[in-house]
Amino acid sequence: MAIGLSGALAQPRPTRPELIVVFAPHPDDEVIGCAGIIMQALARGARVKVVDITSGDGFDAAAAGVTHKAVNQVGPDDFFALSRLRQTQSRNAIEILGGKTDDLIILGYPDGDLGNLYDSTDDKVIRQQFTKKNETYALIQKDYHSSVHGKPAPYKRSSVLGDLAELLTTLQPTEIYVTDETDGHIDHRAAFWFLRDAAKQMGYKGAFYTYLVHGLPAWPFPPGVTPNRLFESGKVDGEVAPRGLPWPPPRRVPLTAEQAERKLKSIRAHNIPVVGMPEHQSEMESFVKSEEVFWTPLSHSR
Numbered sequence: 001m002a003i004g005l006s007g008a009l010a011q012p013r014p015t016r017p018e019l020i021v022v023f024a025p026h027p028d029d030e031v032i033g034c035a036g037i038i039m040q041a042l043a044r045g046a047r048v049k050v051v052d053i054t055s056g057d058g059f060d061a062a063a064a065g066v067t068h069k070a071v072n073q074v075g076p077d078d079f080f081a082l083s084r085l086r087q088t089q090s091r092n093a094i095e096i097l098g099g100k101t102d103d104l105i106i107l108g109y110p111d112g113d114l115g116n117l118y119d120s121t122d123d124k125v126i127r128q129q130f131t132k133k134n135e136t137y138a139l140i141q142k143d144y145h146s147s148v149h150g151k152p153a154p155y156k157r158s159s160v161l162g163d164l165a166e167l168l169t170t171l172q173p174t175e176i177y178v179t180d181e182t183d184g185h186i187d188h189r190a191a192f193w194f195l196r197d198a199a200k201q202m203g204y205k206g207a208f209y210t211y212l213v214h215g216l217p218a219w220p221f222p223p224g225v226t227p228n229r230l231f232e233s234g235k236v237d238g239e240v241a242p243r244g245l246p247w248p249p250p251r252r253v254p255l256t257a258e259q260a261e262r263k264l265k266s267i268r269a270h271n272i273p274v275v276g277m278p279e280h281q282s283e284m285e286s287f288v289k290s291e292e293v294f295w296t297p298l299s300h301s302r
């Protein structure tokens with residue numbers, strides 16, 4: 001036994017394999033913020049997981065667009081149709097970026113309610129107003145909690161925190177990415193708060209980066225598909241954008257022209273007809289630049 005042990009000790013210590021986990025509040029945020037990170041990591045042989053935190057089932061104008069109904073006529077089945085489409089789009093986009101379909105993890109929490117869940121410190125179960133669901137689900141594969149625990153998780157604060165902390169513990173990522181807490185969308189801010197708390201709870205030691213989607217008062221700059229331009233800070237009515245974040249950003253990751261083109265394809269894979277918002281797709285495509293930019297939880301001025 002002693003010989004075997006000393007033999008094992010003589011082996012070179014294996015280095016921890018690189019694993020990058022991108023957390024998206026909704027199916028599409030992962031490519032808007034991190035398509036370049038994902039494709040570059042996969043190209044160098046790193047593993048990548050994309051975690052859609054919500055089912056993408058809380059956007060009435062998109063549910064109407066997908067089902068060809070008026071916005072005030074959509075019901076639960078229409079939100080399920082939207083959710084199914086958006087989850088399929090996430091899966092397709094991962095393949096465009098060089099990943100595999102099983103690189104997608106869907107937690108299946110309620111779109112539009114992440115802020116309510118984070119705030120509900122009494123841990124009561126929430127019912128989503130659009131789908132009437134009160135527990136996790138996914139439509140193109142099993143939701144994370146069902147796949148690991150054999151049953152869905154109720155929509156409550158401790159479920160989200162528990163799933164995220166368990167994922168970090170199981171996967172032991174070397175880098176994680178999540179939307180920034182200065183984001184204008186409450187689900188995006190709450191995604192950050194949940195991730196920050198989960199990382200703290202399980203003693204996460206890897207790198208922690210944030211990306212910005214709905215920056216305030218407007219974002220990104222310059223507007224439009226501009227694969228040859230860097231992100232810039234902007235000004236709206238005298239106010240500097242993005243609000244609450246240092247500029248230049250602490251981390252800038254260059255994209256080649258080919259990578260920017262592929263990022264555009266992955267964003268186009270998320271095309272949804274949104275009633276009354278024809279600019280929705282072009283806004284997403286404005287994130288095609290010659291780089292991606294990131295902050296850290298410590299880089300905020302507050």
Ligand SMILES: [Zn+2]
Pocket residue numbers: 025026029185188213
């Ligand atoms: Zn989003």
